[in-house]
Each structure stands twice: as structure tokens, then as C-alpha cells.
Amino acid sequence: MAMAEAAAEPAAIADETLLQIEGLRTHFRKDGAVVRSVDGVDLRIPRGRTLAVVGESGSGKSVTSLSIMRLIPEPAGRIVGGRMLYRDRTGRLLDLARLPVSEMRRIRGGEISMIFQEPMTSLNPVFTVGDQIAEAVALHAGKDRAEARRVAVEMLRLVEIPAAERRVDEYPHQMSGGMRQRVMIALALSCRPSLLIADEPTTALDVTIQAQILDLMRRLQREIGMSMLFVTHNLGVVAEIAHEVAVMYAGRVVEQAGVEAIFAHPRHPYTEGLIACIPRLRRHAPGQQRDREPGGRRHRLVAIPGSIPSPAALPPGCAFAPRCSRAVDACRLEIPDLVEVAPGHRSRCLRWRDL
Amino acid sequence: MQTYILKRILGMAVVMLIVATISFVIVRVVPGDPAAIMLGPDASPADIADLRARLGLERPLPAQYAIFMGDLLTGDLGRSIFLDRPVVQALAERAEPTICLTVMATLVALLIGIPAGIVSAVRRGSAVDQATLGLAMLGASIPSFWLGLLFIQFFAVRLGWFPVAGYGDPGAGFLERLRHLVLPALVLGLLSSALITRFTRASMLDVLGDDYVRTGRAKGLDEWTVIMKHAFRNALIPVLTVIGLTVAVLLGGAIVTETVFGLPGVGNLVVQAVLRRDYPVIQGTLIVVAAVYVLVNLTIDLLYTVVDPRVRY
Numbered sequence: 001m002a003m004a005e006a007a008a009e010p011a012a013i014a015d016e017t018l019l020q021i022e023g024l025r026t027h028f029r030k031d032g033a034v035v036r037s038v039d040g041v042d043l044r045i046p047r048g049r050t051l052a053v054v055g056e057s058g059s060g061k062s063v064t065s066l067s068i069m070r071l072i073p074e075p076a077g078r079i080v081g082g083r084m085l086y087r088d089r090t091g092r093l094l095d096l097a098r099l100p101v102s103e104m105r106r107i108r109g110g111e112i113s114m115i116f117q118e119p120m121t122s123l124n125p126v127f128t129v130g131d132q133i134a135e136a137v138a139l140h141a142g143k144d145r146a147e148a149r150r151v152a153v154e155m156l157r158l159v160e161i162p163a164a165e166r167r168v169d170e171y172p173h174q175m176s177g178g179m180r181q182r183v184m185i186a187l188a189l190s191c192r193p194s195l196l197i198a199d200e201p202t203t204a205l206d207v208t209i210q211a212q213i214l215d216l217m218r219r220l221q222r223e224i225g226m227s228m229l230f231v232t233h234n235l236g237v238v239a240e241i242a243h244e245v246a247v248m249y250a251g252r253v254v255e256q257a258g259v260e261a262i263f264a265h266p267r268h269p270y271t272e273g274l275i276a277c278i279p280r281l282r283r284h285a286p287g288q289q290r291d292r293e294p295g296g297r298r299h300r301l302v303a304i305p306g307s308i309p310s311p312a313a314l315p316p317g318c319a320f321a322p323r324c325s326r327a328v329d330a331c332r333l334e335i336p337d338l339v340e341v342a343p344g345h346r347s348r349c350l351r352w353r354d355l
Numbered sequence: 356m357q358t359y360i361l362k363r364i365l366g367m368a369v370v371m372l373i374v375a376t377i378s379f380v381i382v383r384v385v386p387g388d389p390a391a392i393m394l395g396p397d398a399s400p401a402d403i404a405d406l407r408a409r410l411g412l413e414r415p416l417p418a419q420y421a422i423f424m425g426d427l428l429t430g431d432l433g434r435s436i437f438l439d440r441p442v443v444q445a446l447a448e449r450a451e452p453t454i455c456l457t458v459m460a461t462l463v464a465l466l467i468g469i470p471a472g473i474v475s476a477v478r479r480g481s482a483v484d485q486a487t488l489g490l491a492m493l494g495a496s497i498p499s500f501w502l503g504l505l506f507i508q509f510f511a512v513r514l515g516w517f518p519v520a521g522y523g524d525p526g527a528g529f530l531e532r533l534r535h536l537v538l539p540a541l542v543l544g545l546l547s548s549a550l551i552t553r554f555t556r557a558s559m560l561d562v563l564g565d566d567y568v569r570t571g572r573a574k575g576l577d578e579w580t581v582i583m584k585h586a587f588r589n590a591l592i593p594v595l596t597v598i599g600l601t602v603a604v605l606l607g608g609a610i611v612t613e614t615v616f617g618l619p620g621v622g623n624l625v626v627q628a629v630l631r632r633d634y635p636v637i638q639g640t641l642i643v644v645a646a647v648y649v650l651v652n653l654t655i656d657l658l659y660t661v662v663d664p665r666v667r668y
């Protein structure tokens with residue numbers, strides 16, 4: 001039995017890996033039907049580096065992030081399978097999927113923190129931003145009120161909020177969206193986490209603010225030395241911030257590789273399609289020459305025809321097959337495995353050799 | 356903020372002016388001679404003339420109005436005809452049971468309604484939730500006099516835990532007097548808690564799905580802190596309005612319940628005044644009760660600014 005084998009497999013991860021997700025499945029129950037939002041996600045987050053997770057709307061990026069935090073709204077949703085192996089600060093290897101809630105609370109905010117997709121509503125409107133940051137600091141660092149408040153001011157300064165000493169006493173409604181997202185970042189970083197999960201932290205903001213926030217996050221990552229799981233559907237952002245990229249489609253990871261490899265040699269037709277969608281100017285990976293590609297076909301903004309299948313009605317076989325120009329009969333029979341196509345480069349496509 | 360309070364006080368003054376004017380007009384538009392009506396069919400013409408003079412009914416209306424308002428401003432609500440003392444004094448003598456009953460009933464309503472609403476929302480769909488909702492439905496449909504009689508029968512007559520009625524012997528101490536208020540306060544409070552429960556539950560359900568509640572959990576806070584600090588503080592904002600209404604309703608309810616429990620409160624005073632057509636007492640009570648309503652309203656509005664930092668005037 002496959003399940004029994006998986007469970008018997010020793011829980012071990014490489015030293016340079018902070019979090020390794022294997023076969024994560026998170027389902028929701030909605031109107032009597034099972035929605036398989038995340039249905040076998042495999043991810044590796046290296047220490048001190050950034051893994052970007054990309055994919056269309058509805059591919060399960062947020063559900064994966066919330067699963068790591070164990071913040072899936074129960075009882076509608078539930079983690080039904082898989083492991084999330086995480087090495088905590090004391091060196092213990094924990095499976096976050098099975099960790100008791102009391103221990104999970106120590107991890108949340110303290111070792112793994114999250115910035116949500118919704119900056120406008122993620123702060124509590126009835127408390128000052130300083131109180132909200134200080135609350136986390138007092139909880140995890142065991143600091144007293146005065147000390148925690150001092151840290152709050154320091155964090156606001158770190159995320160470059162002007163007049164931090166004054167703004168620490170302001171309420172969220174007195175701040176702009178960009179400022180609130182900075183506060184969220186300050187809150188998330190206030191306990192110096194090992195892993196920061198950022199779920200589209202900039203999509204709700206306008207473009208100039210987006211660039212500032214990205215710069216800020218990159219700088220803070222270097223200073224704190226944390227790993228980042230950066231969720232986005234913007235490949236331009238990926239090229240700027242990520243070391244590794246995982247591409248999700250219909251609740252599964254279809255490709256994971258280093259950022260240069262994925263832009264230079266995508267090994268999944270979906271990734272290939274996504275890259276073809278980027279406007280020409282932004283379509284260059286770090287170190288890659290802009291005009292390397294001679295052909296004219298990918299220079300246009302090509303959207304992938306069709307749409308992502310509903311997680312309540314996934315097709316058998318490869319979920320991308322119905323939209324894939326390279327699909328063959330075998331693709332529709334069973335789900336391809338995620339195979340290593342090059343060192344550190346994995347793809348879930350039968351025809352990766354033909355790409 | 357200060358200008359807001361000033362504006363509100365000005366608004367209150369306008370409301371009170373209108374209430375006072377209405378109470379002035381009502382007595383004068385009653386068909387016939389108010390003095391004759393007050394004294395009844397058996398009164399002698401001399402008595403009627405005497406009362407007319409005492410009430411100032413001989414003067415032209417504008418002059419009467421000016422005197423009435425002038426007295427009001429100095430805190431003079433006139434004299435009761437039958438009790439033979441100033442209305443203010445009559446009210447003051449009867450205020451204690453009514454105030455204590457309203458306060459106790461409000462406490463009962465809040466202490467039951469708010470926790471029940473929170474638990475119901477947090478355990479949504481559970482047996483506890485169903486039971487709470489059922490009871491709340493029941494509470495909203497039971498008349499207070501009926502529950503009052505039921506409670507007297509059970510807790511006072513059968514079990515003997517509380518006095519059946521009244522406010523204690525004339526020499527009874529404050530605690531003994533309060534003991535007489537326990538049953539009526541329970542009756543009123545329980546019935547009002549139904550509304551507060553349902554509002555608290557709905558409001559909590561609303562905020563429990565909000566993003567900042569998830570942020571609280573993401574920080575690593577325990578469920579108690581997430582629910583009581585982060586969710587409840589937000590849920591309280593709409594519930595405040597209902598609490599204000601409840602206090603007003605309870606004040607009215609206290610006046611009715613006093614009759615069932617034989618309490619010598621303001622309700623009792625008004626009922627007697629109505630039976631005896633003691634107009635100055637009716638007028639005075641109307642004005643004082645209106646003033647209390649207006650004050651409760653102001654308090655609730657000021658509480659909003661304390662609970663919700665987004666409210667600024």
C-alpha cells in the first residue's frame with residue numbers, strides 16, 4: 001500500500017532545506033462536493049533563500065500557504081494528506097501537518113510568519129498598529145510592554161515608515177494601503193522568523209509602491225537571513241526576487257527549478273505558456289540577454305487558451321492536458337509523476353524531453 | 356470631539372424643549388376644564404376655581420407657557436395635587452426601586468446575552484448553539500408579566516428564596532431592598548437577554564470570518580485571546596446600539612413590572628397619577644423619563660468613540 005509505505009519512510013530532509021512539503025492535500029467541503037484545492041503539492045524551501053510559487057488564480061497558492069500555517073478554516077477545509085517536514089530552531093524535525101495546535105502556536109508568528117493577500121483588512125481596526133506588533137513581540141520574545149513597544153517602533157523604522165515614533169500610535173484606518181502592507185511586513189518580521197510566507201504581498205498596491213515593497217523585502221531577507229515563500233502570479237516579480245520557482249497548476253506543483261533554469265529552459269508546457277504571457281520587456285531572467293530568442297512567436301503577449309479546471313471536478317490524468325498543445329493520449333490516462341529532469345529541476349510532464 | 360459633545364448637548368436641549376412643549380400642550384388641549392377633570396364630577400365650583408388658580412390656568416396661554424418653561428429651567432416640575440408635595444420630590448422618593456431594577460435587569464441581560472451570543476457564534480451549529488437560539492426565540496415571545504407570575508409562583512411561593520412582592524418593611528436596609536428586586540430583575544433581564552444574545556451571535560459570526568482574526572491566529576495567539584480581544588472588541592460595535600435600546604426598553608419594562616411585583620417605584624407613581632388624573636405628576640414623569648432616554652443615547656454615542664477608533668466627530 002502506497003500510504004503505508006509513505007508513512008514508514010523515515011522523516012528526513014537535507015540540511016540546506018528548511019521546509020519540505022510532500023504530497024500535501026487540502027480539501028474543502030462545499031455544498032456536499034469535495035473541492036480538491038490542493039491535491040498533492042511537493043515543495044522544497046531552501047534555507048535563507050526565496051522560493052516563488054506562481055500559477056493562475058485558483059491554482060491553490062493561498063491554500064498551500066495557509067496549510068503551512070495550519071490556518072485552513074475548519075471544519076469546511078482540512079489537510080487530508082501529506083507531510084510538511086520543518087526543522088525548528090532547536091534542530092528538531094517536525095511534521096507541521098500533524099503538529100498539535102498548542103505547538104503550532106509557538107511556530108506561528110515566532111518561526112513562520114505570513115503576510116496575507118489582503119493588506120487593507122488584515123490589521124485589526126480597533127487597535128493601534130504599535131499594539132498589534134507589540135502583541136506578537138510580547139508573546140514570542142517574552143518582552144514586557146515598554147520593551148515590546150520599543151521593538152514595534154524599531155520594526156516600523158525598519159520597513160521605512162516615516163515618523164515611526166508617531167505612527168506607532170495610529171490606527172490602521174489612518175494609513176494608506178502601502179503603509180498598511182509595510183505594517184504587515186513589520187508585524188511578520190517582528191519576531192525574526194525563519195520562514196516568511198508572503199501571499200501576493202504587492203498585488204493590491206500600485207506599481208511604484210510595489211517596487212518599493214519588493215526592494216524592502218529583499219533587503220530585509222538579507223538582514224534577517226530568513227527563507228521566503230513568495231506567492232505571486234507575476235513572473236516579472238519572480239525574476240526580481242526568487243532563487244527558486246515552483247509552478248502550480250490545479251492544486252499541484254507541475255515544475256520546480258532554479259529561477260534561471262526555469263526562464264531559460266521551462267520543462268513543462270504550462271510554464272512555457274506562462275513565460276510566453278509576460279510582456280517582452282520583463283521577460284528576461286537575471287543574467288539572460290534580452291534578445292536571445294530569435295523566433296517571433298513568443299514575442300507577442302500570448303494567453304494560454306482555455307481555463308483552469310475547477311478543483312471540484314479535476315480531469316483524470318494531467319490537469320493541464322485539456323489546454324495543452326502537446327498533449328498525447330497517455331497524458332489523459334494518469335497523473336504524471338514529478339520527476340527530476342536535471343539536477344534540482346523537476347517537472348510533472350510526460351513530454352518534458354520534447355520541450 | 357469637544358464640539359461634537361457640545362453639538363450633542365444642544366441637540367438634547369432641543370429634544371427636551373419639544374418634549375416639554377408637548378407635555379404642556381396635552382394638558383391644555385384636553386376637552387373641557389382640566390381642573391374640573393382632575394377633581395372629578397363631585398367637586399364643588401369653589402374647589403375647581405381654587406385649583407384653576409393654583410395651576411395658573413386663568414392666565415393667557417403664552418404667559419402660562421412662559422411660567423411653565425421658567426419653572427422647568429429651575430428644576431420645578433410643579434406640585435402633585437393628591438400627594439400634596441412637589442413632583443420632583445415625589446419622583447425622587449420613588450426613583451430608587453426603578454433605577455436599581457433597571458440597572459440590575461441590564462446587568463442580567465448583558466451577563467447572559469453577551470456570553471451566550473459569543474459561545475453560540477464560536478460553536479456555530481452545535482447543540483449549544485441550537486439550544487441558545489431556541490431559548491432566545493422563546494425569550495423574545497414571552498410577555499414579562501406572565502414570566503413574572505411564573506417566577507413568583509416558583510422561586511417565591513414554592514422555594515421561598517425571594518420575597519413574593521413589595522420592597523421590604525419601611526425600616527429595611529439597602530441589601531434587603533435589593534433582595535426584593537432580584538426576581539423582577541431576573542424576569543426583565545432574561546427576556547431582554549434574548550435580543551442581546553441574537554445580536555451578539557450575529558455580530559460575532561460576522562467578525563470571526565474577518566481577515567484580522569486570521570492575522571491574530573497567524574501571530575500565534577491562543578483562541579481565547581483571538582476571540583475575546585480581537586473578535587469581540589469589533590463585534591461589540593454594532594451590539595452597543597442594541598444595548599442602548601435595551602436600557603430604554605428595560606426602563607419602560609421596569610415601570611410595568613413594578614405593578615406585578617408591587618414595587619413602590621416610578622411606574623407605581625405614574626399608574627396612580629393616571630388613575631387620579633394627577634396631571635402635574637404625569638407631566639413631570641414624562642419629562643424626566645424623556646431626559647433619561649436622551650442621556651442613555653448620548654452615553655451610547657460617546658461609548659462608540661471609545662470602542663471604535665474610526666468614529667470621530
Ligand SMILES: Nc1ncnc2c1ncn2[C@@H]1O[C@H](COP(=O)(O)OP(=O)(O)OP(=O)(O)O)[C@@H](O)[C@H]1O
Nearest residue numbers: 028030035037056057058059060061062063064311
Ligand atoms: N474556504 C474555501 N472553501 C471552499 N473552497 C475554497 C476555499 N478557499 C479556497 N477554495 C478553493 O480552492 C481553490 C484554490 O484557491 P486559492 O485561494 O488557493 O487560489 P490562489 O492560487 O491563491 O488564487 P489567487 O491567485 O486568486 O489568489 C479555488 O478554487 C478556491 O475556490
Ligand SMILES: [Mg+2]
Nearest residue numbers: 061062063117
Ligand atoms: Mg491567493
